[in-house]
Amino acid sequence: MKGPRETDFAYQAVYRYLTQLIGEPASEDRVRLPSLRQLAERLGVSISTIQYAYSLLEKEGRVYSVAKSGYYAFPVSSLNTLSSGNDLLETVYVNARRPGMLVLSADEPALLQPLDSPLLLLERELLRQYPRQPQPTSQPCGELELRAALAVRYTTSPVRCWHADDVYIGADLRGVLEILIAVLCLKDATMVVESPCDWAILRLLQAAGVRVLELPVEANDGLDLGRLKELLESEPVRLVMLSSGVNMPRGSLAPDDNRQSVAQLLERHGSWVLENDCYGELGFEPDNLRFRDLLNPDRLLVFSTFEKVIGPEAPYGYLLSRHLRAELQRHFLLRSFRLSPIRQKAIARLYSSGRIDQHLQVLRRLLKDRKVQMTQLLQERLGDALHVVEPQGGATIWVRSLRQVDVRRVFQRLLKHQVVIAPGELFSLQGLHTQHLRLSHTFAGDHDLGAALGLLGTALRLESID
Known part of the structure; x- marks a missing residue:
């Protein structure tokens, strides 16, 4: 199964521009970034697009906002420390935005059929x-x-x-x-x-x-x-x-x-x-x-x-x-x-x-078709390793390892092969779901999903703690 055609959304271009902007200063002090309006005028995009790109960077911990003042970038030294720390969610966010990664951790249903052009x-x-x-x-x-x-x-x-x-x-x-x-x-x-x-x-x-x-x-x-x-x-x-x-x-x-x-x-x-x-x-x-x-x-x-x-x-x-x-x-x-x-x-x-309802009919069908393909592949390739919860909607699939595994090590092993998954522990504050994963069946780029699932199967076997 191939991913959808690579689409360069406006927010992605803004995100890349901001990442370069953040990396330019060598100062150890905080760096004030351009305002939403300044960037919108500079790059010729909407304020909403700038806001979304900033929100992604804020989730990654690379920028922060100050009320009535604007956005600021953390010093480069603190960024390096943050991205190499033990925060699993931070590691997921940072690696999901590296070039060339197969991101199976995301939850972006509209990626299959965005309404950006009609909007x-x-x-x-x-x-x-x-x-x-x-x-x-x-x-x-x-x-x-x-x-x-x-x-x-x-x-x-x-x-x-x-x-x-x-x-x-x-x-x-x-x-x-x-x-x-x-x-x-x-x-x-x-x-x-x-x-x-x-x-x-x-x-x-x-x-x-x-x-x-x-x-x-x-x-x-x-x-x-x-x-x-x-x-x-x-x-x-x-x-x-x-x-x-x-x-x-x-x-x-x-x-x-x-x-x-x-x-x-x-x-x-x-x-x-x-x-x-x-x-x-x-x-x-x-x-x-x-x-x-x-x-x-x-x-x-x-x-x-x-x-x-x-x-x-x-x-x-x-x-x-x-x-x-x-x-x-x-x-x-x-x-x-x-x-x-x-x-x-x-x-x-x-x-x-009524345009949104027409769009939803198409989007639900595409999501369901992609779900069927993904679950079939999982059953064929990993049926002896994973239990799949049959999804009734959305763009992701919840799976549980049939053997006791160290899911964090599975995650780290896959990162070396440019594959990002979402360990189940991210979805609990109380240590639940440590044997689960969330996998996306909507992703950008032309990736070999079968090969990626093969890598997942290998990682699950190698990190078994039975």
């Missing part, structure tokens, strides 16, 4: 309709047209309805979640989180001082009701975070009866629920029951991002909440996200015109 075309048309004004009206919570489009999309009945004032849009998902943590006063508070869980979310909660209790997804793809009941009764749980449909990275879908039982238990306890809807549109069967169809909307918050569906030209994150309006508006105003109103209008038109 930018719409943006150019809108620029002709809405010429720049000297001082545009400030909308700190996001462009009203996009907020209204999302409210319509999430409304399913007169009871489960949303309005534009319930929707908040930020520059990226991380920024939106940071605001939510502040508004809910989650520092030192207790949250229950499905496990495995996205590593970026886990690291964000950890950095914010949130006490995370992990609720593992069971072998039957459901959640353990007894364990959840025990946690709700014995711990001061402030918030429960659940996947709206497909659990990622596991790619599994809880049975409807389990989902209904979980919802009833949460209702009895009056629990506040945070629904992760980042993959809600990416289930192979789109009409599955979601938690927000079962829960009291007055004790529900929903977050998501456009990036997984549209691609890197739409990095914005968003939040839906019926309550906490004054506090959320205040924090979004203080955060001062710099969002392109025209880009937001263009995304809104993708939704209101």
Whole structure:
């Protein structure tokens, strides 16, 4: 199976430019980098594209942002120390962006079918309709047209309805979640989180001082009701975070009866629920029951991002909440996200015109086809070494080694052959999933996947600790 045609997205070119810029100064002091607007004008790309490239570098620990000041690069000496340290996630990020690597650690579903061209075309048309004004009206919570489009999309009945004032849009998902943590006063508070869980979310909660209790997804793809009941009764749980449909990275879908039982238990306890809807549109069967169809909307918050569906030209994150309006508006105003109103209008038109639904039909089919190819290869080549969880959506596959292995050493061994995988321990803060891996079935470039899986099989045998 070959990867899709190598595509040089604008953010990738900006990322490479910034990496070179970071490496130029020899100073041991911090280096201030150009602003979003300066770089956008210099390179002839959108502010959103610059923001996304900066966010990648920030995740890698190569730059950091200072409120009201801008972005700064760490001194070269500290970068060298950081990339050679023991932080597994940092090692994954750094190596995934080295030239020539086969990146089987990523989770980029839109890579198969990005909507960047239609989005930018719409943006150019809108620029002709809405010429720049000297001082545009400030909308700190996001462009009203996009907020209204999302409210319509999430409304399913007169009871489960949303309005534009319930929707908040930020520059990226991380920024939106940071605001939510502040508004809910989650520092030192207790949250229950499905496990495995996205590593970026886990690291964000950890950095914010949130006490995370992990609720593992069971072998039957459901959640353990007894364990959840025990946690709700014995711990001061402030918030429960659940996947709206497909659990990622596991790619599994809880049975409807389990989902209904979980919802009833949460209702009895009056629990506040945070629904992760980042993959809600990416289930192979789109009409599955979601938690927000079962829960009291007055004790529900929903977050998501456009990036997984549209691609890197739409990095914005968003939040839906019926309550906490004054506090959320205040924090979004203080955060001062710099969002392109025209880009937001263009995304809104993708939704209101039905273009996003047409795109999703194609994207789901491509993802499902790629999943079938990948799982067949895994069964043929590594059926005696790995157990594969059959994914019900998304762009990744969750596998477990059938033998006890040192997965970190497997990871390091594959790096020497320019292959990057995602060890399962990244998706837990409590040492779970140490015998698991997440593998991507969408990747850029022309790579020999069969050969890479052969290398994986060899590494699993060599690093067996039975």
